Amino acid sequence: MLSLRGVAKFYGDRMVFKNIDLTVDPGRTLMVVGANGAGKSTLLRLMAGLSRPTAGEVSTTLAKAETAYLGHQTFLYAEATALENLSFWTGLHGLGLCEADLLAALERVGLARFAHERAGHFSRGMAQRLNLARVFCIAPRLLFLDEPDTGLDEASRGVLHAEIARTSQQGRSVVWVSHHLERDLPKADDVLFLEKGRAAYLGPVAGFDASVLSRSAAC
Numbered sequence: 001m002l003s004l005r006g007v008a009k010f011y012g013d014r015m016v017f018k019n020i021d022l023t024v025d026p027g028r029t030l031m032v033v034g035a036n037g038a039g040k041s042t043l044l045r046l047m048a049g050l051s052r053p054t055a056g057e058v059s060t061t062l063a064k065a066e067t068a069y070l071g072h073q074t075f076l077y078a079e080a081t082a083l084e085n086l087s088f089w090t091g092l093h094g095l096g097l098c099e100a101d102l103l104a105a106l107e108r109v110g111l112a113r114f115a116h117e118r119a120g121h122f123s124r125g126m127a128q129r130l131n132l133a134r135v136f137c138i139a140p141r142l143l144f145l146d147e148p149d150t151g152l153d154e155a156s157r158g159v160l161h162a163e164i165a166r167t168s169q170q171g172r173s174v175v176w177v178s179h180h181l182e183r184d185l186p187k188a189d190d191v192l193f194l195e196k197g198r199a200a201y202l203g204p205v206a207g208f209d210a211s212v213l214s215r216s217a218a219c
């Protein structure tokens with residue numbers, strides 16, 4: 001459903017990575033790991049179509065509306081309420097959800113009582129929970145997660161992890177950047193380890209020695 005061939009990214013003359021080849025298949029969860037600055041977020045943004053590679057090709061069989069990205073930016077409209085944001089986003093994905101459906105999604109992330117408050121007044125954690133509600137509603141075929149639990153409390157983190165499990169059980173795919181390897185790696189099928197501008201490992205989680213990460217740099 002998504003493939004990268006010979007992908008490279010440079011900022012000016014500074015190389016972040018090059019020669020990245022990979023495929024994301026239906027029902028697979030790929031975890032992208034590496035030290036700080038290894039290029040994980042940069043790669044995820046390329047895969048999600050939010051930026052372009054300097055060289056190589058990113059191709060997908062999916063329509064934009066079949067994917068969703070949950071990352072550092074929250075993509076919320078500050079002047080719109082939580083409900084309006086959710087209604088707008090699900091509308092863009094062609095979903096005609098009624099208010100009760102949207103409120104149910106807000107309820108799952110503990111935001112129902114803030115449904116009519118402007119997103120601009122939300123804390124980082126609340127904004128992230130609203131984004132999580134967006135992902136629930138869209139149920140994308142390919143979900144991109146960049147350190148998605150940043151700012152989430154324990155309960156919301158549990159909701160997030162349940163959603164990731166549901167995504168893969170339903171044959172949908174996830175590409176996930178995480179620093180919490182001990183906790184998150186067992187939830188993935190495959191790992192891409194970025195080191196020194198290349199894919200130092202790409203394959204099943206079972207064959208990955210996570211201790212190389214702590215040896216390569218503090219993560």
Ligand SMILES: Nc1ncnc2c1ncn2[C@@H]1O[C@H](COP(=O)(O)OP(=O)(O)OP(=O)(O)O)[C@@H](O)[C@H]1O
Pocket residue numbers: 011016034035036037038039040041042043
């Ligand atoms: N817009 C940009 N312009 C110039 N350099 C950038 C830009 N975005 C990222 N970089 C640089 O590219 C490199 C990779 O950044 P990236 O954020 O992808 O790494 P990361 O592995 O996600 O790091 P972290 O784990 O700290 O989030 C870093 O050296 C970063 O400073």
